[in-house]
Amino acid sequence: MDILLIAGLWLDGSAWDGVAPALADLGHRPVPITLPGQGDGATDATLDDQVAAVLAAVDAADGNPMVVGHSAACTLAWLAADARPERVAKVALIGGFPNADGQPYAAFFEVENGVMPFPGWGPFAGADTADLDEQALAAIASTMVDVPGEVATGVVRLTDERRYDVPVLMICPEFTPDQAREWIAAGDLPELARAKHVDFADIDSGHWPMFSRPDELARLIAAAATGA
Numbered sequence: 001m002d003i004l005l006i007a008g009l010w011l012d013g014s015a016w017d018g019v020a021p022a023l024a025d026l027g028h029r030p031v032p033i034t035l036p037g038q039g040d041g042a043t044d045a046t047l048d049d050q051v052a053a054v055l056a057a058v059d060a061a062d063g064n065p066m067v068v069g070h071s072a073a074c075t076l077a078w079l080a081a082d083a084r085p086e087r088v089a090k091v092a093l094i095g096g097f098p099n100a101d102g103q104p105y106a107a108f109f110e111v112e113n114g115v116m117p118f119p120g121w122g123p124f125a126g127a128d129t130a131d132l133d134e135q136a137l138a139a140i141a142s143t144m145v146d147v148p149g150e151v152a153t154g155v156v157r158l159t160d161e162r163r164y165d166v167p168v169l170m171i172c173p174e175f176t177p178d179q180a181r182e183w184i185a186a187g188d189l190p191e192l193a194r195a196k197h198v199d200f201a202d203i204d205s206g207h208w209p210m211f212s213r214p215d216e217l218a219r220l221i222a223a224a225a226t227g228a
Contacts, residue, residue, distance in 0.1 A: 001225045002061040005032045006054060008071025009106055010118045010144040012039025018214030026222040033057055037148040043115060047105050047154025054080050064089040066225045071096040071207065072106040075156060078163065078191060085162035092169040092224055095207050098191045101158040105151065115146035127174040128207040140211055167197040169224040173205045
């Protein structure tokens with residue numbers, strides 16, 4: 001199966017360099033996506049540009065692909081399910097949740113001079129980064145690119161309720177499946193509360209398992225793809 005891999009904020013397609021070979025060894029075709037404005041030098045990219053890039057990858061896939069989103073890009077994966085519910089076989093969400101219609105995509109930090117720069121590791125101290133040593137943190141930070149402000153503040157638009165029929169796997173790194181179930185039951189994650197098929201998988205990692213647990217993450221994704 002073609003597996004489209006979308007990394008979260010500040011990361012380009014190279015974030016999956018540890019995961020993609022393992023997925024290929026497990027019989028799948030990984031397709032890491034470098035989003036407009038996150039690695040291609042286009043500082044004026046918009047959220048619509050990023051959605052278009054993901055949909056182009058869906059349309060180019062061999063058969064019905066699985067779309068994997070990490071962190072903020074969980075919303076991009078969900079937008080793909082909304083725009084192509086008949087094409088997306090499954091969505092996997094790693095360490096994040098899809099925003100609802102009308103919400104900003106990822107307005108988490110200040111936009112400065114038209115971009116949202118990586119704020120450093122301070123805001124992510126604790127469970128998010130507990131599995132990464134100083135060398136790993138420095139290596140990851142060296143690859144981070146500023147996110148265009150028009151991406152971060154772009155408004156999510158969802159239009160097709162057939163997205164709720166697309167199966168979802170929540171891969172839970174710095175939180176547990178039980179916590180995720182509680183958040184859904186409490187109404188904190190309205191899009192997932194309406195999804196008809198949601199499974200959960202635990203991974204003992206921080207927020208960036210593609211760096212700290214690439215082989216384990218690949219196995220979880222591959223198992224979900226096989227089940228799709």
